[in-house]
Amino acid sequence: MSEATQDPASSPEASKAIVPLLRRGRVARRRFLLGMLAGTAGLTIYGGVRASADEARVPDPNDVEGAFRPNIYITVTPDDRVLYGFPKAEMGQGTMTGFAMLVAEELEVGLDELEVFFPIASKEYDALETATGGSTSIVTGFVPVRQAAAAARMMLIAAAAERWGVAPDSLHAKAGRVLDDANDRSASYGELVEAAKQQRVPEAPVIKSKQDFKLVGTPARRIDSAPKVTGEAQFGIDVVVPNMTRAVMIHPPRIGAAVVSLDDSKAREMPGVVDVVITPRGVGVVAEKYWQAMRAAPAVEIEWDEGTGPSFGTENLRAELAARTDEGHVAEDEGDVDAVSGTVLEAEYETPYLSHSPMEPMNAVADVRGDVCEIWTGNQGPSAIQEAAANQLGCDRIQVIVHTPYLGGAFGRRSHPEAAIEAVWLSEAVGRPVQVIWSRENDTRGHRYRPQSHNRIKGTLDASGELAALEFHAQSQSIFASLDAGGLFPPVIPPRLRKWLAGNLSRLFDSNTLLADTIPTEGATHLGYAIPNRRVSYANFHTPVVVSWWRSVGYSINTYVVEAFMDELAHAAEQDPYEFRRAMLQDSPRWLGVLEAVAEMSEWGERELPEGVGRGIAVCFAFGSYCAHVIDAHVDEGTIVVDQVYSALDCGYAVNPDLVVSQVEGSVIFALTAALWGEITMKDGAVEQGNFDTYRMMRMHEAPKIEVRLLSSEEDIGGVGEPAVAPVAPALANALFMATGHRLRRLPLQPELDRARARADQGGK
Amino acid sequence: MLEVKLKVNGEERSVDVPEDVPLLWVLREELELTGTKFGCGQALCGACTVHVDGKARRSCVTAVGDVAGKAITTIEGLTQGEADGKLTVLQQAWVEGNVPQCGYCQPGQLMMAAALIRRCPKPTDAQIDATMSGSICRCGTYPRIRSAIHAATGQSEDGGAK
Numbered sequence: 001m002s003e004a005t006q007d008p009a010s011s012p013e014a015s016k017a018i019v020p021l022l023r024r025g026r027v028a029r030r031r032f033l034l035g036m037l038a039g040t041a042g043l044t045i046y047g048g049v050r051a052s053a054d055e056a057r058v059p060d061p062n063d064v065e066g067a068f069r070p071n072i073y074i075t076v077t078p079d080d081r082v083l084y085g086f087p088k089a090e091m092g093q094g095t096m097t098g099f100a101m102l103v104a105e106e107l108e109v110g111l112d113e114l115e116v117f118f119p120i121a122s123k124e125y126d127a128l129e130t131a132t133g134g135s136t137s138i139v140t141g142f143v144p145v146r147q148a149a150a151a152a153r154m155m156l157i158a159a160a161a162e163r164w165g166v167a168p169d170s171l172h173a174k175a176g177r178v179l180d181d182a183n184d185r186s187a188s189y190g191e192l193v194e195a196a197k198q199q200r201v202p203e204a205p206v207i208k209s210k211q212d213f214k215l216v217g218t219p220a221r222r223i224d225s226a227p228k229v230t231g232e233a234q235f236g237i238d239v240v241v242p243n244m245t246r247a248v249m250i251h252p253p254r255i256g257a258a259v260v261s262l263d264d265s266k267a268r269e270m271p272g273v274v275d276v277v278i279t280p281r282g283v284g285v286v287a288e289k290y291w292q293a294m295r296a297a298p299a300v301e302i303e304w305d306e307g308t309g310p311s312f313g314t315e316n317l318r319a320e321l322a323a324r325t326d327e328g329h330v331a332e333d334e335g336d337v338d339a340v341s342g343t344v345l346e347a348e349y350e351t352p353y354l355s356h357s358p359m360e361p362m363n364a365v366a367d368v369r370g371d372v373c374e375i376w377t378g379n380q381g382p383s384a385i386q387e388a389a390a391n392q393l394g395c396d397r398i399q400v401i402v403h404t405p406y407l408g409g410a411f412g413r414r415s416h417p418e419a420a421i422e423a424v425w426l427s428e429a430v431g432r433p434v435q436v437i438w439s440r441e442n443d444t445r446g447h448r449y450r451p452q453s454h455n456r457i458k459g460t461l462d463a464s465g466e467l468a469a470l471e472f473h474a475q476s477q478s479i480f481a482s483l484d485a486g487g488l489f490p491p492v493i494p495p496r497l498r499k500w501l502a503g504n505l506s507r508l509f510d511s512n513t514l515l516a517d518t519i520p521t522e523g524a525t526h527l528g529y530a531i532p533n534r535r536v537s538y539a540n541f542h543t544p545v546v547v548s549w550w551r552s553v554g555y556s557i558n559t560y561v562v563e564a565f566m567d568e569l570a571h572a573a574e575q576d577p578y579e580f581r582r583a584m585l586q587d588s589p590r591w592l593g594v595l596e597a598v599a600e601m602s603e604w605g606e607r608e609l610p611e612g613v614g615r616g617i618a619v620c621f622a623f624g625s626y627c628a629h630v631i632d633a634h635v636d637e638g639t640i641v642v643d644q645v646y647s648a649l650d651c652g653y654a655v656n657p658d659l660v661v662s663q664v665e666g667s668v669i670f671a672l673t674a675a676l677w678g679e680i681t682m683k684d685g686a687v688e689q690g691n692f693d694t695y696r697m698m699r700m701h702e703a704p705k706i707e708v709r710l711l712s713s714e715e716d717i718g719g720v721g722e723p724a725v726a727p728v729a730p731a732l733a734n735a736l737f738m739a740t741g742h743r744l745r746r747l748p749l750q751p752e753l754d755r756a757r758a759r760a761d762q763g764g765k
Numbered sequence: 766m767l768e769v770k771l772k773v774n775g776e777e778r779s780v781d782v783p784e785d786v787p788l789l790w791v792l793r794e795e796l797e798l799t800g801t802k803f804g805c806g807q808a809l810c811g812a813c814t815v816h817v818d819g820k821a822r823r824s825c826v827t828a829v830g831d832v833a834g835k836a837i838t839t840i841e842g843l844t845q846g847e848a849d850g851k852l853t854v855l856q857q858a859w860v861e862g863n864v865p866q867c868g869y870c871q872p873g874q875l876m877m878a879a880a881l882i883r884r885c886p887k888p889t890d891a892q893i894d895a896t897m898s899g900s901i902c903r904c905g906t907y908p909r910i911r912s913a914i915h916a917a918t919g920q921s922e923d924g925g926a927k
Contacts, residue, residue: 092866092904221863228868229856229875231800231840238799246794291782291790359804359812359869359903408802408869409903440805658863662909666866669905692809692901701894703907 068193070152070201073145074103080176080190082109085119088141089132089380090224091358091407091414092666093721094659097222098138099145101655105216106149106207108173109189116223121382121402131381133415133549135623135719138655142717143207150205152196159195160187210653210714219658224406235408236378237363237437244365244433245274246290247426248297251282251442254685255544256308259283267299276300277429281418284426290437309544309685314452317543318350321454321475328473328539331521335533340469342462345572349457349561350746353680354450354550355695360408361443366423367433368393373400373424378407380415388417389424411670412549416448441690449680450550451477452543453520455561460533465573467584469533474558476520478540482547523558523726528588528621529566529581545682551670552725555622560675560747563618563730567737577734578604578617585619590650593711594628595619597648601709602630610634613643616734618727623719625651626711629668631704631731634739638757640750642672642704642732650711651718661708664724668706671728673698676750769833773798774842784830788822789813791829792839800840800872804901811900814873815839821880840872843879855879858917859910866904874900878914887918 064083068076075083084103090096096116104111153173160178161168164185171180179186189196210217227233252258264276267285272292277284283302287293364377366389373389382402389400407414419436426434438446453476460469518525520538527534550556570580578599585592598604598617609615612634619628630646647664654660677696681688689695733744742756771778773796780795787806792798792815801824804812808823815824816838838845843853852860855878865871874897881888881896888896893914902910915921 092868094866219863221860222865224868225860225863225865226852228865228871229852229859230844231798231872233868234799235802235869237803238793240797240799289790289794291786291794294790357903359802359810359867359901361803406869407867409867411903437803440807440810662863662866662906665908666905669907670903691807692805693807697810697901697903698905698907699899699901700897700907700910702898703905706908 066193068152068155068196070155070196071148073148074107074152076152076156076189076193076196078190078193080188081115082107082113082176082189083115083117086116087119088137089378089404089407089410089414090118091132091378091380091410093137093663094222094656095132095137095141096224097220097659098655099141100223101216101220102142102145103149105213106146107153109176111215111220111223113176114223118404121386121404131383131415133380133412135625135722139624139717139719142655146207147205150207151202154202154205155196155199156189156192158199159192162199163187163192163195216655217653218656220656222659228406234405235360236365236376236405237360237408239365239376239403239405239435241365241367241376241433244435245286245288245430246293246435246437247284247286247423248290248293249282249284249422249436249438249442250297250300250302251445252304252307254304254307254310255312255447255682257304257306257685260303260305262303263301266301267296270296270299272296274432275430277426279422279425281422284422284429284434284436286426286430286434290435307544307685312544312685313683314353314681315683317452318454321452321541322348324454324475324539324541326475326539326541328475328537330535330537331518332525332534332536334535335469337460337469337471337533337535340460340462340533342460342468343572344458344460345565345569346456346458347565347568347745349455349564351450351453351455351557351560352678352747353452353545353547353682354674354678355444355446355680355689356409356411356413356448356548356550357444357695357697358407358409358411358413361438361440362413362419362446363435363437364420364423365433365435366420366427368424368427371395371399374403375400375420375423376403376405377420377423378410378414379404379417379420380407380410380412384415385417385420388421392421392424393428411551412553413446413448415549418446418448440692444680444689444691444695445687447546447687448548449545450553450556451479451520451547452545453477453557455558457561457565459565459569461569461573465575467529467531467569467573470531471534472521472524472536472558472562474520474524474538475541476538476554476557477543477545477547478517479519479547479549479553480517481540481542519554521558522554523620523622524562526621527562528591528619529584530587531584544685551667552622552722555620555722555726556671556674556729559618559620559622559726560729560733563620563727564733564745566618567616567730567734568743576605581617581619590626590711590713590715591619591621593713594626594648594650597709597711598628598630598646601646601648601707602632602644604630612739614735614737614739616731616736616738618730618734620723620726622723622726623721624716625649625718625720625723627664627723627727629724629727629731631728631735633732633735635736635753638754640676640732640736640753642676642702645704645706645728645731647706647708647724648711649708649720649724650713650715651720651723652713652715653717654710654712654720657710660710660720663720664708665706667722667724668728669698669703671725672704672732675729675732675748677748679748679751769829771829771833771837772835773837774839775836775845780829782829784833785828787825788815788827788829788832788837789824792824798839798841802869802872804870804873809901810870810873811877812870812873814876814900816876816880819880819883821877838876840876843875853879855882855913855917858913862909862913862916864906864909864913866906870900870902871906874902874906874910878910882914882918887920888914
């Protein structure tokens with residue numbers, strides 16, 4: 001800043017601006033009740049715990065007078081409305097439609113008849129954990145969601161049976177009515193509401209078997225399309241509450257930098273400006289309108305300190321990682337990799353930091369008032385936001401009310417509460433509701449990235465060309481260790497989320513200690529390949545950069561390394577890359593299934609490719625599902641062009657096959673963006689990318705043709721939103737090796753290809 | 766401040782804002798038409814696309830004073846001219862093709878597509894690319910957007926007439 005040499009505390013102008021934050025106890029700590037619903041005590045919840053009767057609640061759409069509410073999720077009204085409180089985030093993945101299909105199926109109502117809404121966060125709805133991530137929603141909801149609906153159906157049938165004096169078995173439900181075929185009579189659900197309330201809640205509701213499904217398993221239309229094509233759908237950024245102000249956040253220009261001095265006198269004179277507030281995450285410029293805050297923000301003169309990482313840069317980090325020899329932790333150790341001899345192949349692979357960059361920039365509305373903090377924000381974990389806000393305000397979690405509208409994309413980013421907490425701080429400071437909207441630059445520089453990594457991989461081929469040993473070593477930054485972002489948001493993994501993680505992801509790590517963090521090696525362990533000797537290890541490193549889940553998480557890094565290296569091994573063994581994999585997957589039928597499917601779809605080895613086009617293949621297991629891609633690509637005057645992608649996914653069972661296909665298509669394009677261009681770099685502690693001109697996204701004319709085949713194996717249901725991301729980068733890198741002869745071991749591929757071509761031009765290798 | 770007179774979705778509106786305020790924020794905050802989205806603020810992503818006198822414009826870089834008196838159509842006004850509660854053929858194709866995922870960019874995509882088919886009733890893939898490449902979709906709905914445009918214009922996938 002210009003003339004900001006004086007101590008801010010001694011400047012009357014500036015001191016006025018510095019509002020003391022983190023005044024613990026601003027929200028009075030007490031048990032409070034807001035429209036406590038009569039008769040909700042002891043509502044049965046399937047797949048989780050019973051709700052406590054004195055949970056604080058605000059009215060929710062399910063609270064209809066005189067309605068039948070057999071459990072927290074489902075309500076039937078006397079006038080035949082059927083409501084469903086969808087307890088997850090809808091961020092594009094289609095879970096809202098999937099869950100609604102499960103409810104409609106078991107409750108015997110039309111999908112269009114169901115009124116689906118987003119409930120506020122509460123322990124009751126949380127029973128089926130509201131956190132959305134890890135491709136787990138349908139996996140964990142497939143039975144309990146149907147049980148909740150089946151319970152309602154059974155109680156309505158029991159009510160009708162009682163009324164007519166017949167056995168419940170002689171009745172059935174159809175299209176929102178209970179039918180007595182033998183006596184040619186029927187009653188609508190609404191007519192049965194009063195009697196249904198008197199029925200016993202079944203402990204173990206009878207759900208349909210798959211062969212009886214009429215709706216589930218069909219390519220039904222999304223229930224959220226109509227509001228999304230008319231502009232009606234409300235995202236977090238669209239929330240307006242009475243007396244609301246809007247804020248621009250000026251984040252530190254360098255990681256960890258804090259305000260040394262600030263002159264907001266000019267900004268405060270600008271139209272509409274309400275306040276300028278220093279927070280632990282930068283300076284908030286609060287105005288009546290966002291455009292007013294946008295204009296005032298550049299007028300705030302700020303001097304920042306150097307921060308925790310003034311000399312930090314990703315190039316330094318690359319060099320540091322390449323030199324490191326830390327052995328780390330062993331995640332998998334089978335056979336004896338050291339006892340094998342043969343042809344040894346070794347390589348080093350690198351992946352960069354990546355931003356999630358959802359189309360809706362991070363935003364939140366918070367209203368801190370009296371004994372309540374009310375928050376509206378698109379998020380993947382309302383309970384984590386409740387915990388974080390309560391922690392900041394020094395109140396109980398139940399005093400934090402979280403509303404979750406539609407999410408304009410997330411990809412892991414909306415698991416973190418920064419924008420919501422900024423809004424809480426600002427609302428507390430100005431005493432009015434505040435909406436924080438990050439600029440695109442804020443969002444790109446938001447410091448929640450997929451970790452940068454450095455991987456060493458080594459394979460030994462025996463005399464017959466078979467892969468006898470594989471060693472994999474990852475150097476990556478632990479996401480778990482990074483979650484509390486410098487201690488701002490402890491406890492960041494609330495006990496309930498921890499419990500959920502333990503229940504759903506116990507395969508991956510010990511959620512009690514969080515010590516055995518296997519995310520840095522996922523995609524390298526539990527391979528389907530018959531490799532007798534394997535060793536997978538991981539060394540953590542720490543940086544000032546805060547890292548995050550990024551769609552497909554560790555798989556997005558490690559599947560690239562493993563599957564690109566498999567290609568190297570196949571070539572070293574002088575074998576076809578498909579046949580090389582196929583031979584090692586004979587005892588892994590579901591791996592083999594997707595691999596053979598993409599080979600068949602692409603007519604692998606049977607069709608001559610156009611001149612200059614290369615073809616690559618990759619396969620993986622991730623999030624309970626199996627996925628393979630074949631990618632055809634060529635290079636046109638130095639620019640990589642992706643021509644065609646063939647994809648096969650085996651997720652066991654598809655609740656809505658067309659939405660599963662759309663997730664594969666979307667995953668491919670999301671992953672191609674990252675594989676081709678995605679790279680967040682830092683220099684002197686500052687992120688170099690900002691808007692979409694410097695952090696490039698795939699566009700329509702660059703998107704390849706994508707052909708998707710779903711394999712139904714009647715096995716356990718697997719995840720859908722993420723698995724297809726993982727094998728994209730290696731399949732493309734392998735295609736480019738065939739097309740150009742350059743082995744690309746560092747993401748993103750376009751600049752790596754540029755460097756490889758430049759080296760080749762200079763006569764290097 | 767000057768009063769700026771606007772014609773939005775067929776209605777006369779007036780707002781008290783400086784003439785250089787971006788149309789996007791006037792629509793969203795002054796007129797509470799939140800279907801038009803903020804994505805980048807620099808005309809890089811297309812989420813804020815509206816029609817001005819029938820042509821697609823990026824509202825995030827359009828000064829409200831520049832469009833005073835002109836006919837502005839937002840996503841909320843796209844169905845004007847349809848029977849009550851009915852979607853346009855384009856919106857219907859979006860619904861039938863399960864196009865939207867998160868949906869945030871879709872108002873902008875639809876406004877681009879609507880402007881395209883107005884001046885080019887049966888666009889080829891190349892024409893679709895030329896227009897639609899200005900609009901980013903992070904969920905990767907491009908193949909379905911293409912199919913939906915073809916479906917809405919009565920064409921098969923390769924752009925030929927059905």
